[in-house]
Amino acid sequence: MKVVFLGTSGSMPTAERSSSSTVIKIGRDLVMFDCGEGTQRQMVKARVGFRRDMIILISHLHGDHILGIPGLLQTMSLLGRERQLEIFGPVGLVDYIRSFSETLGGPSFPVIIYEIQESGKIHEEDRFKIIAVPVEHRLAGWSYGFIEEPRPGRFYPEKARELGVPEGPLWHKLQHGESVEINGSTVNSSQVTDPSRPGRKIVYSGDTRPTNDVRNLSDRADLLIHEATFMDELRDRAIEDGHTTVKEAAELAREAGVKKLALTHISSRYPDSEPLLNEARSVFKRTIIAEDLMEIEIPIPR
Structure with a gap:
């Protein structure tokens, strides 16, 4: 299982960072968190295929998290995709996709859209489930937990x-x-078997203030992907805009006992990420700053 960061910028793309999107690669399948402008080009660079079984999880309806959907669906259609695609997100997602489909033409394959109404399990397959919890942001939205099912223990x-x-x-x-x-x-x-081994857990915050819901969802996660739009000297601005500071994200990771924290949604005001990393690691050592096209392997627990 790999996590690939396609876009790690804040509200606008920069020369180094594209708009928000991250994918989990599980074998041939994909789980995508957000789909900002330019996502499909980043998929090409990362060699992430367009025909894979795939679900898309949208955190909220700000443009830097959704403007890549129209182009992605058009490219999938041009490539002859036939597999169904499921997209989950907040209320308003159906109207958004319907509006551009009426102008550009709908996709050539089935697209099922689920508007999330309440916290809890929103999707389940044999190998994993997806949990959604609400964010605290200027727009209603959701944070997501990818939770792999336990693996059987060794058989004798x-x-x-x-x-x-x-x-x-x-x-x-x-x-x-x-x-x-x-x-x-x-x-x-x-x-005749050893105890089952826990599955892997990855949590994606989307844009939000630090919340107890995200903290609880992140309990002992293998990877927490949390936004860090501001350094802590701008905490008042973070509170006003519904974002999290680097220090706050690190504190949440420490309290949740996660194995690794990846900070994303990096503002264009920080062309040098080293000060952000230093601030985070002063609180939580196992922190990285996500970069576009970075890949992280999530090993199977032993």
């Missing part, structure tokens, strides 16, 4: 054989936590 075939369980479908059940019946006796999964 010799123990299964000793207990009389024949190789085949019953082994599969035991590997996945189920009990089986053999000659009137029950064999539990715990007798």
Whole structure:
């Protein structure tokens, strides 16, 4: 599993940073957080394919987070995409996509849009689920948690054989936590496997003030991707605009016990990111400043 930062700038792009977008690559599948202007070009640079199974999670409806959607859908259509695409986001997302589709023409493939009405689980697949919690920003919006399902623990075939369980479908059940019946006796999964291993967790804040919801969602996350629009000397401005300072994001990461913090949504007022990194690491050492096209491998927990 890899996280690829496609765009890491604040409200406007710079020569070094594109507008907001980040993707998780899980095998051949993609989960995209936000889709700012220029996202599809960054996808080409990062060799992220347009035909993959994919969902898009929009944090809020400010232009620097959504202006890449029209071009992305058009390019997917030109390339002959047929797979369904699901897009999640705040109320108003349907009207936005409908408005440009009426002008530019709709995509050639199914697009299902979900406007999130309340906190909680919004999407689930065999391997992972997506949780949404509200932000504290000038516009209504959502922060997202990508939570991988637990992985089965190590299976011991010799123990299964000793207990009389024949190789085949019953082994599969035991590997996945189920009990089986053999000659009137029950064999539990715990007798032949190690405890399950926790799945990986990635949290994306979107634009927001620090909130308890994001802090709780980020509990022991493998990676927290949090906006850091201002250094702490401009905290009053951050409060006024509904953003987070570098120091505040680091404090939240420390309190949540995350493994790594990646700061993004970097304002154009900071062409040199070293002062931001120094401020963050004075609070939370395991901090990086996300850069466009940076990739982070998220290892499987041992």
